[in-house]
Amino acid sequence: MRRANLVRRYRLLDINGRTVGTGNPAAQRFTIERNGLVAGTYLVELEVENGRIVRKLMLD
Structure with missing residues (x-):
């Protein structure tokens, strides 16, 4: 059984x-507010218990 990672940051x-947003949710699920972000491509870097995960995010 796979255990979900707790996102620390x-x-x-x-x-x-350039960093356009940060947070410390300390949760497995959370919402990133889009306030002030223009359409385009972003990277989301998640710091988890055993490392980090980076994913591409495209906003319309």
């Missing part, structure tokens, strides 16, 4: 690598 980066 997240960073949202724009396509140029």
Whole structure:
């Protein structure tokens, strides 16, 4: 059985690598508010218990 990772911290980066959002949800599920973000491609970096996960996010 696979155990879900607890997200300790997240960073949202724009396509140029600038941090445009951060948070410390300490949860397995959470919501990142889109306030002020323009349409485009972003990276979401999640710091979890055993490392980090990076995923691409595209906003319309």
